[in-house]
Amino acid sequence: MRVDIVNDNQNWLNWGTLVQIWIADASQRPTTVGDLKAQMVAHCVxxxxxxxxxxxxxxxxxxxxPNDPLMIMLPTKQMADDRLATVKPGPYNVMPLFYDIAFGGAPxxxxxxxxxxxxxxxxIGEYSVNECC
Structure with missing residues (x-):
């Protein structure tokens, strides 16, 4: 995985808040891994x-x-294979913990x-057409 966010509700909120900063102001986007790491530290990610x-x-x-090309973003085969290799039977283990909030803590x-x-x-299919948000 290129960026691995620790699976914790507050941590995902911190990451989402940082992403919102980049959406609002493109000049704030990191240009190197070092910049990204520094921003993650500054935003408690x-x-x-x-x-x-x-x-x-x-x-x-x-x-x-309306005249721009339709972009469908896909992971590389290696990215998909790496993620799918983590899928195991039992409770679905690849979904971040913050998804549980929407289901009131139901197991x-x-x-x-x-x-x-x-x-x-x-x-994966849903993310490819919903523009990941």
């Missing part, structure tokens, strides 16, 4: 970023004009290996 501090970071915004159901993989495929 616990996580890891792959690569040396001088590795470039690109943050792109969707374009949405996650035990899924078979196939249904857990099917759920992961649904999530």
């Amino acid at each position: 616990d996580g890891n970023v792959a690569g040396p501090d001088n590795r470039p970071v690109q943050i792109r915004s969707y374009i949405n004009g 996650r159901v035990n899924l078979s290996q196939q249904e857990a993989l099917d759920f992961a495929y649904r999530r």
